[in-house]
Amino acid sequence: MKNLFSLEGKKAVVIGGGGGIGQAIAKGLSFYGADVAIASRNLTTLQTAADEIEAEIGKKIHVFQADAADEASIVKLAEDTTDAMGDIQILVNSQGISFKHQAAEFPMADWEAMFKVNVQGVMVACREFGKRMVARNYGRIINVSSIREIRGFNGEGKVVGYASTKGAVSMLTKSLAGEWGRYNVTVNAIGPIVTKTKMIAPFLDANPGLEASLIANVPLGRLGLVEDNIGPVVFLASDAAAFVTGQTIYPDGGSAAIV
Numbered sequence: 001m002k003n004l005f006s007l008e009g010k011k012a013v014v015i016g017g018g019g020g021i022g023q024a025i026a027k028g029l030s031f032y033g034a035d036v037a038i039a040s041r042n043l044t045t046l047q048t049a050a051d052e053i054e055a056e057i058g059k060k061i062h063v064f065q066a067d068a069a070d071e072a073s074i075v076k077l078a079e080d081t082t083d084a085m086g087d088i089q090i091l092v093n094s095q096g097i098s099f100k101h102q103a104a105e106f107p108m109a110d111w112e113a114m115f116k117v118n119v120q121g122v123m124v125a126c127r128e129f130g131k132r133m134v135a136r137n138y139g140r141i142i143n144v145s146s147i148r149e150i151r152g153f154n155g156e157g158k159v160v161g162y163a164s165t166k167g168a169v170s171m172l173t174k175s176l177a178g179e180w181g182r183y184n185v186t187v188n189a190i191g192p193i194v195t196k197t198k199m200i201a202p203f204l205d206a207n208p209g210l211e212a213s214l215i216a217n218v219p220l221g222r223l224g225l226v227e228d229n230i231g232p233v234v235f236l237a238s239d240a241a242a243f244v245t246g247q248t249i250y251p252d253g254g255s256a257a258i259v
Helices: 020-031 043-057 071-085 108-136 160-183 201-206 210-215 226-237
Strands: 011-015 035-040 061-065 090-093 139-144 185-190
Touching: 011 020, 011 071, 011 108, 020 035, 020 043, 020 090, 020 139, 020 226, 035 043, 035 071, 043 061, 061 071, 071 108, 090 108, 090 226, 108 139, 108 160, 108 185, 139 160, 139 226, 160 185, 185 226, 201 210
Parallel strands: 011 035, 011 090, 035 061, 090 139, 139 185
Antiparallel strands: none
16 A cells, blocks of 8 residues: 555656646656656757756656647657657646637637647547557546636636637546546546646736636635646556546635535
8 A cells, every 4th residue: 555656667748748737747757756758849848847857856857849739749759758668657638728818709710729739639649648558458647627627717717718628628538538448548637726837827917806816716715836736646647546537636726616
C-alpha cells in the first residue's frame, strides 16, 4: 500500500505542458517517479518549463514540439515519444485555447479553432496514444476539462465557446472509458475552476469585479492555483485509481456542490 501512488517506471506525456496547469501536472508526475515528456507548439516556452521542472525536481524532462490543431503533428508526437522513451503508460491532455465572445456575436472562425484544439486535438491524442495502450492492455489517460463542462455562467462571462468544448471533452472521456475499459485503459478527467494562469490573468484584469464574483460561489473562498491540479492527476495516473474510469474530479473549491 505504501507504493499505491508511486509512478516509478511509468512513462508520461503531457500535451500542453509548457505552462500553467500542464507544467504543474508535469512537475507532479515527475516528482512521483514518472519519466515525463512535455509537448506544445512553442519550443521556447517548453524548454523554459522543462528547465524549471528539472531545477526543482532534479529529473530530466523530455521536450517535443507538437501542434494540437494538426492531426499529423499529434500522430508524429505519439511515434516520436514512443521511439525516444519507450511505451507511454500515461497521457495527459492539457492543451486548450479560449476566445471570449458574447454568443450573439461569436465568429465561427474562433469557434472552429477552439473545437479543433480543445476537442479534436484531445481526441486525436487519445486515439494515437490510446490504441497503443489498448494493444498492451494498460494505460491511464487524463483529460484536463473544466468546471464549465457542467456549469454555465450567469451573465456575460463570454464562455459559451469554451464551455461547449469542455462539455464535449466530458462526453469524450466517458465514451472512451466505456470503450477501452475492457483493455485496462482508464480514461478520466479533471475539471478545474477558474485558475490563475498566464492565459486567464488578462481576462480577469479586463473585467474588474469578476474575480470577487467568482470567489463568492466557491465554498473554500479563492480561485484555483495550478498546484491544485497535481494531486488529482497523480491519483488518476496511479494504481490508487485502478478501478476509477469515466469520471471527472473537480479541483474547484467546492463550487460544483452548490447552486
